Amino acid sequence: AQTVTQSQPEMSVQEAETVTLSCTYDTSESDYYLFWYKQPPSRQMILVIRQEAYKQQNATENRFSVNFQKAAKSFSLKISDSQLGDAAMYFCAYRSSGYSTLTFGKGTMLLVSP
């Protein structure tokens, strides 16, 4: 079974600074998808960014980008120019191309200070 590991239970960053959240995963497959979800205090789960494993180019969505290292099975999320509204729990998730379910990591709580 695939596993997703987020080794940082909590991270802190100041407004306007850059922070990187780590995620590693374990799989024997070559074709899969990776996601970062954000969960603010409202409890809503919001898709931040996605990456297809067959694409070498790292995905970018405005201030959010990933560093996808397929050989190392690493999928980190970089948040640039951090804002107070970025404060949330962030979950990394894995989905095999051949399976219908998503496996989540335990999450990283991001604190943003003024």
Add this chain to the structure above:
Amino acid sequence: NAGVTQTPKFRILKIGQSMTLQCAQDMNHNYMYWYRQDPGMGLKLIYYSVGAGITDKGEVPNGYNVSRSTTEDFPLRLELAAPSQTSVYFCASSLRGGSLGSPLHFGNGTRLTVT
């Protein structure tokens, strides 16, 4: 589109009571899921369905039941509620796999307390 709608938002149950968490989606998604979220544990899959009439167990199915009679609805039934079922429950849906990784669309969750 309303997306994924979960009801109720909050519920308190006594030990041994039963209840059904409702979930409906209007995006014509094939796949639907129930996850539970416990503090520090991420999201654990309870049950999922790949289409009407088809359901399958996830990682933590004990104490729960589901049905999928229509594409739109995927209710989760708790029989004989126990304190260990105190959690936040999320329903989600997605397209059939292959479409940009088919990310999950989540409902807003149900906070359930069993005392």
